[in-house]
Amino acid sequence: MADYETHEYDVLVIGAGGAGLRAAVEASAQGATTGLVCKSLLGKAHTVMAEGGMAAAMGNVWPEDNWQVHFRDTMRGGKMLNNWRMAQIHAQESPDRVAELEEWGALFDRTDDGRISQRDFGGHRYARLAHIGDRTGLEMIRTLQQHAVHRGLDVYQECTVNRLVKDGDRVSGAVAYWRESGKPLLFRAKAIVLATGGLGKIWSITSNSWEGTGDGHALAMYAGAEMIDMECVQFHPTGMVWPPSVRGILVTEGVRGDGGTLRNSTGKRFMFEYIPPMFASETADTEAEADQWYNDKTVRRTPDLLPRDEVARAINAEVKAGRGSPHGGVFLDIATRRDSEYIQRRLPSMYHQFKQLAGVDITAEPMEVGPTAHYAMGGVRVDPETQASSVPGLFAAGEVAGGMHGSNRLGGNSLSDLVVFGRRAGLGAAEYAAGLDELPATDGGEVDEALARIRAPFEGEGKENPYTLHRALQDSMQEKVGIIRTESEMLEALDDIAELKERAANVTVEGNVQYNPGWHLALDLEHLLTSAEAITKGALERKESRGGHTREDFPGPSDEFGKVNVVGTLNEEGTVDVRQEPLPEMPAELQRLFEED
Amino acid sequence: MPNAHLRVWRGDEDGDYVEYDVEYEEGMVVLDVVHRLQATQAPDLAVRWNCKAGKCGSCSAEVNGSPKLQCMQRMEQYPEGETISIAPLKTFPLIRDLVTDVTWNYEVAKTIPEITLREREADGTHRMAQIDVDRGQEFRKCIECFICQDVCHVIRDHPENMDDFAGPRFFVRLAEVSMHPLDTNPKEATVQHGFGLEYCNITKCCTDVCPEGIHITDNAIIPLKERRADVHYDPLRALGRKLFGGRS
Numbered sequence: 067m068a069d070y071e072t073h074e075y076d077v078l079v080i081g082a083g084g085a086g087l088r089a090a091v092e093a094s095a096q097g098a099t100t101g102l103v104c105k106s107l108l109g110k111a112h113t114v115m116a117e118g119g120m121a122a123a124m125g126n127v128w129p130e131d132n133w134q135v136h137f138r139d140t141m142r143g144g145k146m147l148n149n150w151r152m153a154q155i156h157a158q159e160s161p162d163r164v165a166e167l168e169e170w171g172a173l174f175d176r177t178d179d180g181r182i183s184q185r186d187f188g189g190h191r192y193a194r195l196a197h198i199g200d201r202t203g204l205e206m207i208r209t210l211q212q213h214a215v216h217r218g219l220d221v222y223q224e225c226t227v228n229r230l231v232k233d234g235d236r237v238s239g240a241v242a243y244w245r246e247s248g249k250p251l252l253f254r255a256k257a258i259v260l261a262t263g264g265l266g267k268i269w270s271i272t273s274n275s276w277e278g279t280g281d282g283h284a285l286a287m288y289a290g291a292e293m294i295d296m297e298c299v300q301f302h303p304t305g306m307v308w309p310p311s312v313r314g315i316l317v318t319e320g321v322r323g324d325g326g327t328l329r330n331s332t333g334k335r336f337m338f339e340y341i342p343p344m345f346a347s348e349t350a351d352t353e354a355e356a357d358q359w360y361n362d363k364t365v366r367r368t369p370d371l372l373p374r375d376e377v378a379r380a381i382n383a384e385v386k387a388g389r390g391s392p393h394g395g396v397f398l399d400i401a402t403r404r405d406s407e408y409i410q411r412r413l414p415s416m417y418h419q420f421k422q423l424a425g426v427d428i429t430a431e432p433m434e435v436g437p438t439a440h441y442a443m444g445g446v447r448v449d450p451e452t453q454a455s456s457v458p459g460l461f462a463a464g465e466v467a468g469g470m471h472g473s474n475r476l477g478g479n480s481l482s483d484l485v486v487f488g489r490r491a492g493l494g495a496a497e498y499a500a501g502l503d504e505l506p507a508t509d510g511g512e513v514d515e516a517l518a519r520i521r522a523p524f525e526g527e528g529k530e531n532p533y534t535l536h537r538a539l540q541d542s543m544q545e546k547v548g549i550i551r552t553e554s555e556m557l558e559a560l561d562d563i564a565e566l567k568e569r570a571a572n573v574t575v576e577g578n579v580q581y582n583p584g585w586h587l588a589l590d591l592e593h594l595l596t597s598a599e600a601i602t603k604g605a606l607e608r609k610e611s612r613g614g615h616t617r618e619d620f621p622g623p624s625d626e627f628g629k630v631n632v633v634g635t636l637n638e639e640g641t642v643d644v645r646q647e648p649l650p651e652m653p654a655e656l657q658r659l660f661e662e663d
Numbered sequence: 664m665p666n667a668h669l670r671v672w673r674g675d676e677d678g679d680y681v682e683y684d685v686e687y688e689e690g691m692v693v694l695d696v697v698h699r700l701q702a703t704q705a706p707d708l709a710v711r712w713n714c715k716a717g718k719c720g721s722c723s724a725e726v727n728g729s730p731k732l733q734c735m736q737r738m739e740q741y742p743e744g745e746t747i748s749i750a751p752l753k754t755f756p757l758i759r760d761l762v763t764d765v766t767w768n769y770e771v772a773k774t775i776p777e778i779t780l781r782e783r784e785a786d787g788t789h790r791m792a793q794i795d796v797d798r799g800q801e802f803r804k805c806i807e808c809f810i811c812q813d814v815c816h817v818i819r820d821h822p823e824n825m826d827d828f829a830g831p832r833f834f835v836r837l838a839e840v841s842m843h844p845l846d847t848n849p850k851e852a853t854v855q856h857g858f859g860l861e862y863c864n865i866t867k868c869c870t871d872v873c874p875e876g877i878h879i880t881d882n883a884i885i886p887l888k889e890r891r892a893d894v895h896y897d898p899l900r901a902l903g904r905k906l907f908g909g910r911s
Contacts, residue, residue: 107711108769109807110719168789171778171843173799180790198800204718205803215769216777223769246758275713309690315716419716422735423692533702577707581759584706 070241070250070517073220075101076499077492078240078255080227081282083111084203084484085464085491086261087210090219092492093259098499100219101253103242105226105277109211112263112275113484116203117318117415119185119195120485121478122160126177127184128192128363133157135191138659140479142344143189143373144443144472145613146628147295150652151450152470155490160482163489164196172209174198186323189373189476191348192363193323200318200413206481225251227281228589229516230258230289231508236458237289238506241516245586248579250517254508256499259453259491260286260446260462265597267590269439269548270540273305273316279590280597282466286446287596287636292456294468294631296444296597297604300475300614301549303377305438307395312423314438317398317416319477321433322370324412325360326400328381329432330389336396337369340380345372375474375613378437382549385436395436401429437549441480443471443614444604447633452494453487459498459506463491469631473613523588524579528572532588535573539566539594547602552618556606563599570595600642604632607644664688667696667738670748671708676757680748687738694722694733697749697761709760717874720808724761725750730810732874752813754822768809771829775836776852780845795844801882802839804875805832811869811879817862828859831869831879838883841890854891860884 077093079086082104090102104111123136136157141148164182168174174196175183186193198205215221224245231239231252239254262282266274287293304317322328330336338356341349349369350356356368370377381396391397400409406429410417413428420426420433445468446455453461464484471479523532539562546559570592575585610624611617630646637643664686673681685700694712701708713719715734722733727741727748741747755763783789811831818824829837840846841853854860867880877883894900 106713106719107721107765110713110721112713114719114806115714115716165787169780171780171839173791173796173803173843176791176793176796180792181788198803201718201804204806208803208805212772212775212777215773221769246762246764275715275719277713310688311691311695312716415718422717423737424690425737531706533706537702575706581709581762582707583701583709 070252072252072254073101074254074505075099076255077257077259077495078103078253079259079261079492080240081111081261081263081464081466082108082221083113083261083263083464084206084210084481085488086111086259087207087214088485088488089259089261089463089492089495091210091214091217092489093496094217094219096493096496098496101222101255102214102219103222103225103227103253105224105245107223108221109207111207112277113207113481114204115273115275115316116206116481117200117316118187118320118323119197119202119478120160120164120206120481121187121190121194121476122164122196122482123157123194124161124164124182124184124196126181131192131194134659136160136194137656139190140476141472141660143476144474145623146472147298147612147631147649148472149450149469149650150656151650152487154656155450156470156479156483156486159486163482163485167206167209167485170209170213172198172205185320186360186371187477188319188322188371188377190478195323195478197320200320200415202481206485226586226589227285228520229512230285230460231510231512231516232289233506233508233510236506237460239508239513241513241520243520246581248582248585250520252508252513254505256502256505257459257461257495259495260460260466261464261488261491262466264442264465265594266439268539268543268594268598268601270544271305271314272439273302273314274439279594281590281593282462283442283445283600284593284596286455286457286460286462286466287600287634287642289457289460290635291460292447293600293634294444294447295473295604296442296468296600296634297608297632298443298473298614299439299601300374300441300443301378301437302440303374303381303437304398304435306424307391307434307436308393309424315419316438316440317433317435318413319374321398321400321413321416324400325403326398327368327370327403328377329397329399330384331391332389335370336384336389337372337377337380340376340383341369341372342376345376373474373476375616378549379616381435381437391434393434395434397432398435399432401431441465441475443473443475444468444601451490452497453491454494454498461491461495463487473615520589523573523575523585526572526574528574530569530573532573532575532584532591535566535569535591536587536594539563539598543598547598547605550616550618551605553606556602559602560599563595563602567595596636596642600634603642603644604634607632607646665743668744668746669696669700670746671697671700671760672750673708673760675759691738692734693726693736693738693747693749696738697733709758709762711762718806720806723752723808723810723813725752730813730872732808732810735874752809754813754815754819755809765809767825768807768812768832771833772836774829775833776840776848778840778843779847781847789845791844798842798882799839799844801877802835804877805835806875807832808874810872810874814868814872816866816868817859824859824862827857828862831884833858834860834863834887835877835879835883838887841887850890851894854887854894860888860891
């Protein structure tokens, strides 16, 4: 078998976005020797794409805000499917994490009295998002990166983990390869934190970069971990729709938070027609009230800022009804509502993005936008306190972990999630590692198996092209397991996935192992297919519509399914089994927060 | 569909340009065409990219001889039929095709002093005025595409200077630390010798190519040079050092 280098750590963190960086910083601060592995260069993870801000009930702009209100907003936004304890921890700890980033150098926008400014976002009762213009994610990742490089942890950039290794029941290592040289590595570790982000590359229209191939979701499943609510995927309502090459790229919700409004081809502000009963009592039903709300929180909020699932479905319905924009989206107009100077100051990167990529001046004309696959609410089932998965020694934080956001995530709750639970995962992993006297074994044959699997695409006799197979998966999932789902189409998608799995076994790649993207995609295909299957099976199991999961054949929410998580695991045959399990019960004092509903 | 005639660097240092014809659609950028080439004719073509929206700074390359983000170059700007050459950044060691080894930058990053803020106010907040924050925010727009490093002749033409020259990207970092409204690092920390500020003769090449429009020379490098002059070359201080000892 080929030679490989071996590295040993107390804690290995896989992924260097916000969650992975924060986990690594924490593990290292706890005295654990820590390795951090990332697929891209350090600082390029998808966190840089987060725009609008980081939700935290600091009460800087609206003193009425507190963690209870944030908790309630988060649970209602997630249609009560959230793990209540995660939502509580998140609401309670986010303000400390914002302060910590400031301490480490993040330069948030300020209020007039010099404190951290907070902006309005969908589903948040008060202006709550700490932000830096519309490039908050870049600021977060740069701050964490700059802090991390002084903490004495080892970073492995452009290094991809392909398999976890176990010693009996517990996790003991990870097999990876250098993207640059193609050479394999074995990481031996007492504890491993998955912080691999999302899986948007399953769909053809997505806001995600090439990295979002569901690696962590799949690695966890291969290792036997339980997943929850994989069917809950967020289609962000506002992605670019034109030109074709940028289709799916995110347009921040901050545009609407700062006064932008959605219009159809007749110029009508159509969101007033799509206010669901659950939010009727707190949503404006006239344009005058909606516009007043930006400066006066005693009136009801604009329906443009309903939770993302509601807005995405509304846009989808308008386009279907023939009231869409020329390129199949709807119009997002801030030009007629705010002056040019304000728009350029609040939304500099949106201004830049549209000007350069679409030739559209957003201070003078409306944007065209439509839904784009954005975020996985479902993921690895974790303990809310420590982020431990069902596999001993394996932890998960950030987008790859499930539970926090229920069936729909509120904008701004992701950046805060990354650092709140990244920190807790680092802490949990370091504590677990401290309880082990020695490194668990990696000599059970799994390493050799993984090494052989990594090499296989060069040795295949088949003629399948990885790019073609990926495209086929994306087209199938876009058409059959997209925003609006129905049983017959999802069953077809499962057949497609099964066929693609067979074809994926015949992928052969050209060239050599040195920086070979065709080979990298060939290896990621398995993760994409496994994650897609878990999503589709979960979506078939959940016979209701809730949050990011909408069934044409079961159009409303059901009380029965509102009480359960759909739990997915990989079986011996390598296919996904799903079952229902009751949600953890919320304590009475928290339930009282919802009594006014 | 229009057709692009590309001349793309293939292989390592001993490689060469290879010519390709690739069809493209309206609205595409150079990176889209490179991806299409990869998916149809050259599956092992190495290219770095992530966000495809000018936010991550991964896809830097020399397009028609000038360093650019491939994701922000629309094809419309090139007359049809004209050859577009795409080459890796010249200043960094070539790995393969369009991918270079930018490790040096990450090593320099470790030498930049950490921000250390003064104590919080009694109410637990840090107070800063937006106008003071604006200055640092300009620097923090940097997406680390390293195009400014690539174009800087101090290292582009003289790689031997890399040992004691941090480069425009890190002058921006130093300026960021030195101008943070609440940072307590001593002034000297950001202008000490070793970062190679003195090599820069302010030709503004870095400013010209910055895709984020950061005024690298005017707002970062020149103020740092002035601060250094103040700290190290103030005649009164120099006299003081002469009389009482101390570092230059």
